[in-house]
Amino acid sequence: RKEVEQDPGPFNVPEGATVAFNCTYSNSASQSFFWYRQDCRKEPKLLMSVYSSGNEDGRFTAQLNRASQYISLLIRDSKLSDSATYLCVLLQGGGKLIFGQGTELSVKP
């Protein structure tokens, strides 16, 4: 079983839609969690950290469910500029980062 699993998509949604991605992980000892964004053929960039209590940054909400071992990312009021691949990332002991394969989002006019 992969350490991190994401639905690769693509998720095709119209502008203004709300879309949610999930990411499951297998190592219960994972310490911290993040969402990265990667535009086509470009480098990944940190979007937001994910806290147990859930956290929000504008239209983006991230949540962590340790009991079920998944994290989620909710995007409200999707914009064309949100089109990208979203990577789920785990930080394990010793500073090792594990990347999911990414979920592709395409927002259409």
Added chain:
Amino acid sequence: EAQVTQNPRYLITVTGKKLTVTCSQNMNHEYMSWYRQDPGLGLRQIYYSMNVEVTDKGDVPEGYKVSRKEKRNFPLILESPSPNQTSLYFCATAGGTGNTGELFFGEGSRLTVL
């Protein structure tokens, strides 16, 4: 401007011809790392370095070498490239030991080995 610079950005080479992909950062970060990204597999760590003269293997180190003689540079060396090393390569840096979760990536180097 904070930067992580990789070179070359694109390279087509042939099996067995040694090549080096350079990575340089101006953020005075201790932690540097190399990843490769392949369809369906995500980003996989090749090697990482916590500081000068300190390097460790990641998940897929076979066929690669690295060195960290200076803080700002972390070159990736393919002594005898093979077609299965065709991939998109990213260098990344982080402050401290890299355990904050925030990595700063270079723009990527797309390598094709024929």
